[in-house]
Amino acid sequence: MHHPKALFFDIFGTVVDWRASIAREAESLLAPRGHALDWLAFADAWRDEYQPGMEAIRSGRAPFARLDVVHRRNLERILPRFGLAGLDEATRAELNLAWHRLDGWADSAPGLLRLRQKFRLAPVSNGNISLMADLARRNSFIWDAILGAEVAGDYKPKPRVYLSACEAFGFAPGDCAMVAAHAGDLKAAKACGLLTVFIPRPNEHGPGKGEATPDAPVDIVAKDLMALADALGV
């Protein structure tokens, strides 16, 4: 693979462990209020609403709304299922911010630090700007810019999101690589002309429940972000 000038990162699942983090945040907010539930199942249920929640926007049936708003709509949908229909507004709002408090996988911060020596780095995530900024502060990620859905005004895997990221850095798509733990994301990026890097996160959805290998052709497979830095000679 010819070396890219910029690396774009999927965030949820690829750079941060949303599942354990959401379970922990939900428990720490709700357990002291007397709620007992399967916290990992709660995280999974919330995340299961993620793709359907964006689909109305991607299809053009609904105007763009940032992911904080979509997460909140999705939360409303699952609360009754977990006996939380009576949750007050302030707690709902606070719970929705759990997505701003996700922890990176162990290799994420040190891997990004190395990769930044040689490449422009940006999240190209469906997460909104303030969510990405909060994750960056929490995990000491240093980005060159926050790109992705909010800047593009649409959601991955729509081509506009990948292409607007390339344009923002002033690079041709072939000089940019999308890094993700999801083959679907990489397939869409490749169709736009970007290089593709697959990082397996085999436990993303629970032990053994993640994409261990990409089910689509990609340019590089690296076992984590440190291995990617090795592969790119940083």
Place this chain on the structure above:
Amino acid sequence: MHHPKALFFDIFGTVVDWRASIAREAESLLAPRGHALDWLAFADAWRDEYQPGMEAIRSGRAPFARLDVVHRRNLERILPRFGLAGLDEATRAELNLAWHRLDGWADSAPGLLRLRQKFRLAPVSNGNISLMADLARRNSFIWDAILGAEVAGDYKPKPRVYLSACEAFGFAPGDCAMVAAHAGDLKAAKACGLLTVFIPRPNEHGPGKGEATPDAPVDIVAKDLMALADALGV
């Protein structure tokens, strides 16, 4: 003044010294090619096209184009005046990137480093994302996000630019402060409900040719970004 949660920075003139930097970059590119001219006058002439160059976009007569494109159009306009009408395309393109190589004022990097301990920081500049990213790398500025004209799709002082920055961080305008060396910028930000901080850069356009005091009411005047950190108790 009640303390803001986010500080938004004007960049050209406020955080970086465009005049000495453009003069230096133009000289280092063109002098070896046999051109001799008044480099500071060249920088001033280029900058003088700045506001008129954006006005067609602000007024809606022309579609949005990022500042790199506007800078290039403005460059074409002034080249003949400096005997540079024969400059080849590659040199013009390289010269246009001089705006990506501006140096911060001496207080900028250390001031921003202190301010970041307590506040979300973002440029809210008319400069485009890749230009801001290059200045950040060059000067070791660490931003929480790059906001401003390219994200808003319009140029300051249009209200959309200030308001979209507040929205991107999820803060009310009254929880955000615009920091600038230009009263006009601050007047427009105040009209949108933002707090305002004036930083005098009395030599921005040459010795004694800059705004030494604001000709509009502002919430804070601080002599530089270190003094602003003092004033905000960081």
